[in-house]
Amino acid sequence: MSDTVLKSPERTAPTVFTRAQLDWLPWLEPLAVEAMTERHLASLVDAARVKSPYFRLLARDPDALEARTHTDKDIFYNPDAGLPRAERELAATATSRFNGCLYCASVHARHAATYSRRETDVDRLLDAGVSADLGERWNAIVAASVALAATPSAFGPEHVERLRRAGLDDLAISDVIHAAAFFNWANRLMLSLGQPAATAGP
Amino acid sequence: MPGLDADVIDALVGITPGSPLDAIRARRPQARAQAQATYQALFAPTEPGNVSAQERFAVGAFVCGLHGDTAIAASYADGLAKSGASAALKEAVEAATAEARAHGPYGRYPAGPLSREDDVRPSYRAGAAVHGMLGPRLAAAFEHAHMLVFHPRDATQAALQALLDAGWSTTDIVTLSQIVAFLSFQVRAVAGLRALAGRP
Numbered sequence: 001m002s003d004t005v006l007k008s009p010e011r012t013a014p015t016v017f018t019r020a021q022l023d024w025l026p027w028l029e030p031l032a033v034e035a036m037t038e039r040h041l042a043s044l045v046d047a048a049r050v051k052s053p054y055f056r057l058l059a060r061d062p063d064a065l066e067a068r069t070h071t072d073k074d075i076f077y078n079p080d081a082g083l084p085r086a087e088r089e090l091a092a093t094a095t096s097r098f099n100g101c102l103y104c105a106s107v108h109a110r111h112a113a114t115y116s117r118r119e120t121d122v123d124r125l126l127d128a129g130v131s132a133d134l135g136e137r138w139n140a141i142v143a144a145s146v147a148l149a150a151t152p153s154a155f156g157p158e159h160v161e162r163l164r165r166a167g168l169d170d171l172a173i174s175d176v177i178h179a180a181a182f183f184n185w186a187n188r189l190m191l192s193l194g195q196p197a198a199t200a201g202p
Numbered sequence: 203m204p205g206l207d208a209d210v211i212d213a214l215v216g217i218t219p220g221s222p223l224d225a226i227r228a229r230r231p232q233a234r235a236q237a238q239a240t241y242q243a244l245f246a247p248t249e250p251g252n253v254s255a256q257e258r259f260a261v262g263a264f265v266c267g268l269h270g271d272t273a274i275a276a277s278y279a280d281g282l283a284k285s286g287a288s289a290a291l292k293e294a295v296e297a298a299t300a301e302a303r304a305h306g307p308y309g310r311y312p313a314g315p316l317s318r319e320d321d322v323r324p325s326y327r328a329g330a331a332v333h334g335m336l337g338p339r340l341a342a343a344f345e346h347a348h349m350l351v352f353h354p355r356d357a358t359q360a361a362l363q364a365l366l367d368a369g370w371s372t373t374d375i376v377t378l379s380q381i382v383a384f385l386s387f388q389v390r391a392v393a394g395l396r397a398l399a400g401r402p
Contacts, residue, residue, distance in 0.1 A: 003372050005359045015314025027359045028372045060373040061251075063243035064380045067236045074232035082229065099307045100319075100355035129319070151306040151352055151386075152270035153393040160397050170398060174226045177394030178233060185387035188350045189379055192357035 004029070011197035014102050017126035019109045019119075022102070026194040030056035045069045057193060068185070075178045083168065083175035086115035087141055091176050093122065094145040095183035098130050103196040104187050140166040144173075145180035209238050211388060214274055215395045223399050237388070244381050245281065253377050255285040257340060260295050261381050264344055267299035268351045269389045275299070294335030298344050302326045306352030325349055325356065342368030343378055350382040 006027055014022060030053040031040055041050065043062030046069075049055040058065040076088050083091075089112035096105035105126060113122040124132040130146045133139065140162045148155040155177075163173045209217075211234070217223045227234045245258055262278035269275075282292060308321040326348035328341040336344060342365055349356055365375050 003366055005363045005366065008359070013312050015312045015316060017316075027362055028375060058376060058380070060376040061243070061380055063247060063249075064240055064377065064384070067239035067243050068380070068384070070232050070236035071240060074230050074236065078230055078233070080229055100309060100311060102312075148390050148394055149307065151268070151304075153390055155390070155393055155397055157397050157400065170222065171226050171229055173398055174223075174230075174395070177398065178230070178391060181387045181390035181394060184390055185383045188354045188383035188386055191354040192350055192361070192379060193376075 008195060008197075011200070014106075014196055014198060017097060017102055017105050017109070019106060019113060019122065019126065021110075021199050022106045022196045023199050024054050024103050024190065024194050025197050026053045026057050028057055028193060030054075031059050042066065043069075045073075054190070054194065058189070072182060072186075075175070075182050081171055083172040083179070084115070086112055086118075087138075087172075088175055088179040089115060090122075090125075090138060090141055091145045091179035092183045092186075093125060094130055094142040095149050095180045096187055097125060098146045098149050099184070099187040099191070101183075101187040101191050103190050104183060106196070108183075137166040140168075141176055144176050145183075148177065148180045149184055209234065210241050210277075211237060211391055211395070214277065214392045215399060216401060217395070217399070221399075223395060237391070240380075240384055241388070244377070244384055251377065252371060252374050256282065256287045256291065257343065258381060259285050260287065260291060260336075260340060261343055261347055261378065262385060263295045264299055264302075265347055265351055265382050265385045266389060267295070268302060268304075268348065269385075270303075271389055271393070274389055274392060290335055294332055298328060298332045298336065301329055301332060302344070302348050304348075304352045307354065309353035309355035311355065323353065325353075339369045342370065346378065347382045350379070351386065 006029060008025055033050055039062050040059045043059050043066040044050055044055050045066060089108050092108040093105055093112050096108060109122050109126055113119045121134045121138065125134060130142055144155065144159040144163055147159050160173060163176060259278055259282035263275055263282050266275035266278050279292065308323045310320045310322055311317055326345055328336060328344055333341045346361055346365055349361060362375060370378060
């Protein structure tokens with residue numbers, strides 16, 4: 001039985017928020033690929049995720065992982081109107097910056113920058129934090145995400161109104177809520193089941 | 203509490219068929235159905251493994267209580283009662299919630315430039331009375347859940363070791379972590395949609 005905490009290999013841990021590619025090192029034993037059943041493999045949804053120690057660890061509860069993955073994909077990838085992908089990623093990045101998840105922030109800052117082409121603004125959010133001035137529309141999305149991430153939540157009608165004034169319709173506001181809420185889920189798994197590390201050299 | 207088949211987020215927000223928010227949620231059908239499927243996987247699992255229904259709902263009531271959402275916490279407390287929990291366990295969950303309330307997120311960063319953003323506050327340790335009522339396994343789960351809810355960036359390998367020492371297996375810890383993390387989503391989806399519906 002493999003019920004022990006894993007020792008971290010000697011790797012450089014990031015000490016700043018970054019858009020650079022990071023690795024994630026598990027603190028608990030992921031399922032071994034050869035030990036995975038059909039049910040475990042199906043729970044990954046994307047077969048390529050078998051390479052990820054994070055997903056092989058979560059596959060220990062396959063029903064929860066599979067449903068979580070489908071929830072994630074629809075919130076972020078559903079192309080039917082609502083909030084543009086770049087701004088769903090912005091909400092994910094702002095939530096991760098506020099909660100302090102360097103790994104999640106790195107992944108979604110890359111996506112936010114790719115889809116928005118606003119690398120400078122994304123870097124400002126990472127460097128200065130959630131009070132950075134990114135222009136009113138992005139400020140409204142960041143402020144809504146941060147209010148929702150507080151525990152207890154501080155999100156209220158004033159955030160909805162500010163998003164409406166910034167030009168978001170109700171489907172787009174619902175997308176902000178879901179993207180931000182979802183990263184309160186993701187951040188807690190990533191932060192507590194392992195740690196980020198600089199990528200191993202080639 | 204809504205039955206396990208009714209959409210929990212819809213029920214907690216008060217979304218009725220044909221309402222504007224019903225139409226909005228229908229535009230993201232997988233997000234809606236699979237958030238519900240996650241709820242079922244975690245609170246009515248087909249293969250519960252070593253984590254009992256009482257443990258799942260006790261953690262659920264505690265986590266929602268820490269979020270200050272009395273309506274959602276009451277629905278999980280109802281689930282706890284239906285799982286056959288003793289009056290003492292229900293009382294222990296309420297006492298733990300009362301002694302563990304805080305405001306988050308807080309915590310430390312890895313030493314370096316981000317240290318200036320450190321907000322160092324204590325970890326929750328169940329008081330003697332609560333610990334006695336919960337027992338060591340559930341007390342360890344509540345202590346871990348408090349960290350996940352309020353200061354997840356303080357997570358360490360030692361916190362996982364404490365769960366292993368209290369009898370949680372690696373797979374149990376994955377399920378426990380999913381319960382707390384999922385509820386961190388569900389509570390916020392409900393809070394956000396309530397505000398969008400003009401029903402804060």
